[in-house]
Amino acid sequence: MTDTVTQGVAQRRELIAFRIGDQEFCVDIMSVREIRGWAPATPLPRTPSFVKGVINLRGAVLPIIDLGARLGLSTSEPTARHVIMVVHIGERTIGLLVDAVSDIINMSDDLVQPTPDVASDQVKTFVKGLFALDGRMVSLIALDRVLPETEAEAA
Amino acid sequence: MDPFESIKATFFQECEELLTDMESGLLAMEQGDDDSETINAVFRAVHSVKGGAGAFGLEELIRFAHVFETVLDEMRSGKLHLTDEVAKVLLRASDVLADHVAAARSGGSVDEGRTVGMIADLQALIDQDRAAELGLNDDGDPNAGEEDFGFVPVVLSLDEPTADAPEVDVAALMAAAAAEPAEAANPVAAPGWRITFRPKAEMYAKANEAALVLRELARLGEVEVALDADAVPPLDQLSAEQAYLTWTIRLSGDKSEAEVREVFEFVEDDCELEVTREGETAAADVATPADDDASASAVEAAAAAPLDLDALLARVAGSAEEPAPPAAPEPVAAAPAAPPAPPAQAPANLDVVGLIALAEKASQDHAQTQAVAPKVEQKAEPKAEARASAGAPTAATPTIRVDLDRVDRLINAVGELVIQQAMLSQRVFESGLARSSDVALGLEDLELLTREIQDSVMAIRAQPVKSVFQRMPRLVREVADMVGKKVRLVMDGENTEVDKTVIERLSDPITHMLRNAIDHGLETPEEREAGGKAAEGTVRLAALHRGGRIVIEVQDDGRGINRPRVRGIAVSKGLIAEDAVLSDDEIDNLIFLPGFSTADVVSDISGRGVGMDVVKRSIQALGGRISITSEPGKGSKFSMSLPLTLAVLDGMVVSAADQTLVAPLSNIVESLTPRAEDVHLIGGRDAVICIRDTFVPLIDVGVALGFRDTPLPPASGVAVLVESEGGGKAALLVEAIQGQRQVVIKSLEANYQHIHGVAAATILGDGRVALILDVDALVTTSRRKAPRIEKRMAV
Secondary structure, eight states, X not given: OHHHHHHHHHHEEEEEEEEETXXXXXXXXXXXXXXXXXXXXXXXXXXXXXXXXXXXXXXXEEEEEEHHHHTTOOOOOOOTTOEEEEEEETTEEEEEEESEEEEEEEEEGGGOBOOXXXXXXXXXXXXXXXXXXXTEEEEEEOGGGXXXXXXXXXX | OOHHHHHHHHHHHHHHHHHHHHHHHHHHHHTTOOOHHHHHHHHHHHHHHHHHHHHHTOHHHHHHHHHHHHHHHHHHTTSSOOOHHHHHHHHHHHHHHHHHHHHHHHTOXXXXXXXXXXXXXXXXXXXXXXXXXXXXXXXXXXGGOOTTOSSOOOOOOTTOTTSSHHHHHHHHHHHHHHTOOHHHXXXXXXXXXXXXXXXXXXXXXXXXXXXXXXXXXXXXXXXXXXXXXXXXXXXXXXXXXXXXXXXXXEEESOOOHHHHHHHTTTTGGGEEEEEEEEOSSOOTTTOOOOSSHHHHHHHHHHHHOHHHXXXXXXXXXXXXXXXXXXXXXXHHHHHHHSOOOOGGGHHHHXXXXXXXXXXXXXXXXXXXXXXXXHHHHHHHHHHHHHHHHHHHHHTOOOOOOOOHHHHHHHHHHHHHHHHHHHHHHHHHHHTTOOTTSHHHHHHHHHHHHHHHHHHHHHHHHEEETHHHHTTHHHHHHHHHHHHTOOEEEEXXXXXXXXXXXXXXXXXXXXXXXXXXXXXXXXXXXXXXHHTTSOSSEEEEEEEEEETTEEEEEEEEOSOOOOHHHHHHHHHHTTSSOTTOOOOHHHHHGGGGSTTOOOOSSOOSSSOSSOSHHHHHHHHHHTTOEEEEEEETTTEEEEEEEEESOSSEXXXXXXXXXXXXXXXXXXXXXXXXXXXXXXXXXXXXXXXXXXXXXXXXXXXXHHHHTTSOSSOOOGGGSEEEEEEOTTXXXXXXXXXXXXXXXXXXXXXXXXXXXXXXXXXEEEEOTTSOEEEEEOHHHHHHHHHHTOOOOOOOOOO
């Protein structure tokens, strides 16, 4: 009994849920540094279309990834209502452009189900797993795959 | 970090500084500087390394440092004389010591053979000097002045002649004033020592115990210890952390001064120590009948330093014809000549003056002593000057050691401040406030202040290139040994300051250029002599500021570039056409081409074909340039010029395809409005522009960066003529030039990745990110007509 409890506690974590279009996703709250409103970004040349450009985050140059475009969802031009989630990925800090932040979820790992095979390759790359929350489906994003591969990594 | 580890890390940091001090001292000695301060400084450095190593049980290091230290101590005590040969051995020993420190730091091991060889060499020096010592050492080497000599505060109670101490102190003062070491003047070993040992509070603070030192001393021979507790204040004024006691020890036995001093090895920096040889052969004949107690003790003092007198009298005798200078006014003059002394020293100075005056008074009826007094004074003055001048550099402003990360954070924050301030100004201006309003005026002041802060902060990171230069003498020695050439390295402008980020990257190019100069530039000693040059080649390494950049020059007096041969190699390697017409300069610069190497033998040092082109590329990566000038038979000179900092850049702000971009000013030659008739198309898309009868490629920046597909009509934009580091020229077509500005360089790679054509990013006054163009990449891309870079899509 005690074991189970300990195990349960160890695996619990907090997630931040957000919306892109009508779908819901989440990332570990520990990797999110801040959430801010959309500000026009400076486009970067020769970058994939999901890289919206860079913004100034208190002196750091922060690349903005349109997560919807990255996941292959249809996206529209960002407006002031869109938000940027500033997240740490390894040594890097990037901004993820999403529609809105919806919730903070407290859940345990054992509720996460593997991504079913029906999903397209693109989704499978970025989605670590799924879980159900009050009848909604929330996808857990694999942050480390969001950035475009660098030449070094590709090599 | 483990506290022990962190202490150890501090020790190694200190070691670096100590080794640097040591090497610069040794280099000065190599140039013939045998000043006792210099030798002492080197000794202290080695000694401190050894001391620290002891605390960490670094046996190998201690063993070597000890031998090294012994040799230095012999020099310090004037037994071993500085010769060229000695200096060379010491320099090599310093290299080995540095190796030991490095090995101890990394936990690696040192080449045992080299260590043993070095120890043998050092030992040879000691033996040689011991042998010399047995012979007659009669030239009175004045180098043995101990660092603690000079005007040391001693209690001089002339009206209390009961204690032994005053006599000893006076003797010490005399000796100090005369800077004439007893033993140098007196080759006959005296049978005892008088030691005045006055611990400072620091000694106790470091948990040293005077009693242990005394006990250690007692092992050397029979001791008589007298405690002088006069300085102990009444109990209510006594501070537990102060030091009040002075011991006077009389040590019998024929130990050497070095042996006596060794006892005080670990405390000598934290105490006042005087070791005076006690003469049994007191020169009683010098003593004169005295009128009163005071003069008696003064004369007694003179008698207690008979060795000095002997030497002095001998000297004075040499100039006996000259009338003795009036002694009375000059001793007074000597006191002001003394350096501004810390309060504690002041009484000692006064005592010297008083003493000399007394000696003068007493000697009125004794010609010999009269001769002594002016001599003492004369010697005192240069000593005082020497101390004053030596004091100047050591009185350098105190420094603190700060983690580089913290400095970088500060620099970033200040960069932000500058940007924020600019944004604020812009907003205020946009809001329609008059320029003369209080707010606007206040903002102007704020701007000045922020600029000042920015300059000061950048100055924190500015460091003298010394830290790189100081590694070079060793490199030169090693390379010279390896190729069997004699080389003298001359360094200039070591204190030239440049940003830390630049300094770190200077080392490799300089190393390479020096190796190249020695290996390729200089001839062998035989060749040099045959050519009528000194066998020893000279390589000059200099740093200077020029036009907001730092210039590093490496110059040799070797054979210069063999142009026909360079040309031949370039042709044979297919680097140039056989019939190419090249100027001398152009031929010289062929050596920067990739894959060019002229060495007949591919050596360990250079000539692997990764030579100068690598140097050139690494310098270009720093935004620098390199050039060579050469004169056959006379030598070559490489100059590289680098920006002073990699953190800011002077840029021209331009707009292209609705984007604001920054072009580095260092690349820009001129800007002009192109006329439609000057622009010609080559093929379908590629345009060239004719500027003063020269065709250069016209690059539409918006298209080159992929911001738009259709080129701008040339006549509606501005062409900026740029020159890449490779020397290629091109005209960049942009829509407008907004102005010139200093921008703070922000890395794109930190959070994203490198983008071709973009060097970095910066943040402009409106808070937006602007990209800094990589002019070289743009120009070379246009020249090579690289295939369009595919958009990389992951997955």
